[in-house]
Each structure stands twice: as structure tokens, then as C-alpha cells.
Amino acid sequence: MTGLHDRPNAAELIEAVREFLETDVAGATDGRVRFHARVAVNVLRMVERELADGPAMTADHNARLASLGMADDAALSRAIRDGSFDDRWDEVVAVVRASVADKVAVANPAHLDPPS
Numbered sequence: 001m002t003g004l005h006d007r008p009n010a011a012e013l014i015e016a017v018r019e020f021l022e023t024d025v026a027g028a029t030d031g032r033v034r035f036h037a038r039v040a041v042n043v044l045r046m047v048e049r050e051l052a053d054g055p056a057m058t059a060d061h062n063a064r065l066a067s068l069g070m071a072d073d074a075a076l077s078r079a080i081r082d083g084s085f086d087d088r089w090d091e092v093v094a095v096v097r098a099s100v101a102d103k104v105a106v107a108n109p110a111h112l113d114p115p116s
Helices: 010-028 031-067 073-081 086-107
Strands: none
Touching: 010 031, 031 073, 031 086, 073 086
16 A cells, blocks of 8 residues: 655655765764754654654553553553552553653663663
8 A cells, every 4th residue: 555645755754864964964064063963863863763663652552551441641640640550550660661661762762771
């Protein structure tokens, strides 16, 4: 099945801009402009990871919430605050920990590696 839009797709466009900033802009500038080019490269890497892994991570997150009988994060937060999960704390911690790991994997996967 094909989409409405032809190539390059969104992921390919983002990759092209990231590579341009990474090589041409950052390599040809210094100081503030170089710093901002590096920040932009990091932002585009996050977007690339979210486009690639986000749908599966969202499905996993929703399945984890459902395993606790929760429809969304707000419901989970309310249930934690009102003590509904005091007897299932290990399950809640596992769900929250997995969700945080997914968020970190998109934001900066290097933070998931323990320091050596």
C-alpha cells in the first residue's frame, strides 16, 4: 500500500536536512551558529527516532496502561495519587519505568547505557 505523498517521505526529508546541518553548516561555521546547528542536528535525530519507533512505543505504552486497567496517563496518575495501586506498586513501577525508558530512547538513547 502506498501513501498519498511520493518520495522523499518525511523521514527522508528530515534525514537530508540533518545531514546538511551536520556536514555543511556545522563544518563551515563556528561559535554560536555552529552550536545552534549541533542543537538542530540533535533535535532532528530525536524526530527521526520518534518517527521510526514512536508508533510501536505508543502501542506498547497503551498495552502497559491497559494491563493496569488504565485508559491513559492521567487515569494512572489519579489512581496512584488516590492509593488505588498501593497493593500493586511493583506493577506500576514496571509500567512507568518502561515508559520512561521509551522516552529516553527517543530523546537520547546514550542515556540508557550505564556509565563504564
